[in-house]
Amino acid sequence: MPFNYHRISISFFFVLSTIFLNAQTVKYTYGKNQWNTDSLGNHRAVLNFNGKGIVAKSIIEWRRRDDDPQLKRIILQDAKMGAKIYNYxxxxxxxxxxxxWFEPISGKGKYYLYYLLYKNEGRANYPKGVYLATENKAAPDWLAKTGNQKSLNTTVVEIQSIDS
Structure with a gap:
């Protein structure tokens, strides 16, 4: 019986592609009272910066169902100090x-990206949740440096929803 290289190479390809696809899976979890939902919203992405310098770059693949996410505010926070990051x-x-792109103010380590931030308007017995509008407070000199960072140096560790 002749050895079938074609069949073995196809099988090998499928095994490798399965391994690589599983390696790119982002974990979805919930955090029980880990952050203040009134000021930071109900969702966050946990990022890990492994690069050098003052510009971190990440691509966050998520499945948001809201309209016009680009018009809604995001907040970046350093996990070590709890400080907000305005340069993004x-x-x-x-x-x-x-x-x-954001400024990793504590260097290598963990950062949080909060999204779907809201405030309650209206009366207490009939509140209306309104998503906060986007804002841009990044320093112009820092923004000019972001064009130099082409490659990804920050990974998405997990995406969390609050469970209070």
Whole structure:
């Protein structure tokens, strides 16, 4: 019986592609009272910066069902100090993907991206949740440096929803 290289190479390809696809899966979890939902919303992405310098770049693949996500505020926070990060810029920003550059103020480590931030308007017995509008407070000199960062140096560890 002759050895069938074609069949073995196809099988090998499927095994490798399964391994690589599983390696790119983002974990979805919930955090029980891990952050203040009144000021930070109900959802966050946990990012890990492994690069050098003052510009981190990440692509966050998510499945948002809201209309016009690019018009809604996001907040970046350093996990070590809890400080807000104002120097950030977005590229592609839609229901499937967010391309993000930010200043990793504590260097390598964990950062949080909060999204779907809201405030309650109206009366207490009939509140109306309103998503906060986007804002841009990035320093112009820092924004000029983001064009130099082409490759990804920040990974998405997980996407969390609050469970209070």
């Amino acid at each position: 810029k977005t590229g592609i920003f839609n229901n499937d993907k967010l391309e993000l």
